[in-house]
Amino acid sequence: MKHLLKIFLMLLVSTAIYLSCSDSSNPGMPLPFGDDFSYPLKVGNKWSYDREWSNFNFRPDSAGTDFPFTDTTLYTKAEVFVDREEILMDSIITSVVITKDIENSMNFTSSHFYQNTDDGLFILAYDRGGSSISYPKMISNFTDDILIGSLESFQRISSLHGILSSVNKIISDTLRYEDPPVQSFKYPFKQDQEWTYRNDYFIINKKVIGTEKVELPAGSFDCWKVQWIYDFANTGFNFGNITLYDYISSKGLIKRTLHIKDARISDINNPDGGGLVDSKEEIVLTGINF
Secondary structure (H helix, E strand, O other): OHHHHHHHHHHHHHHHHHHHOEEOOEEEEEOOOOOOOOOOOOOOOEEEEEEEEEEEEEEEOOOOOOOOOOOEEEEEEEEEEEEEEEEEOOOEEEEEEEEEEEEOOEEEEEEEEEEEOOOEEEEEEEEOOOEOOOOOOOOOOOOHHHHOOOOOOOOOOOOOOOOOOOOOEEOOOOEEEEEEEEEEEEOOOOOOOEEEEEEOOOEEEEEEEEEEEEEEOOEEEEEEEEEEEEEOOOOOOOOOEEEEEEEEEOOEEEEEEEEEEEEEEEEOOEEEEEEEEEEEEEEEEEEEOO
């Protein structure tokens, strides 16, 4: 009997240890990384991505509308790399991450200044850079300052990420501070953890909703699934219904999926809009050098 009790206690302890190292939302799957994780921002780290963006299911406001729209799909590639460390405000060491969005021979480049702390990953400043292509202003239900006509840009740096809404200090013609800094991720990652990403023109929260194994040609990755939660109340605009998820592994962003339903679409000839449209986006990792 004592021998059986000893075996039972050992199994109980083993089970407790196993459960503490797995995700309750996905039993049996180990946690993607430990509490000591910080986003991999070593100089030289590089990620390559494929991106597919589609606009579809256009519904005009009336049968007689002359608003022109056809279903479209855009394929792009992107390279994201940690270029260097740079000191901001005389004392803050940041990692400069450069994103280059590539469509055939045309590209758009932007820089973001990140800092890892014990509490999370923060964006301190950014440089919108320049583009060799002028993307059409297809969906303008955000104000011009919020959208900048770049729904097709890889990082959507001035649309759904809310950039410019909290910026109030310009360092130069291009470099702009986030004031206060924007918390991209909260450390350590934990199930059901939620934090505010932006809270000014509109509210964006992020929430860790579980774990998922992502299988790609680039590899198999155990990821935390992070949901973006939007609150457009009192903005006066029809932003549509947005579902956005990031999949984060120990190697960084592995996949992003976005679905926008019932967004109002407009152009220069139809500033008040000509109907509703759905959009979807998928960004997947295709290569990594570390």
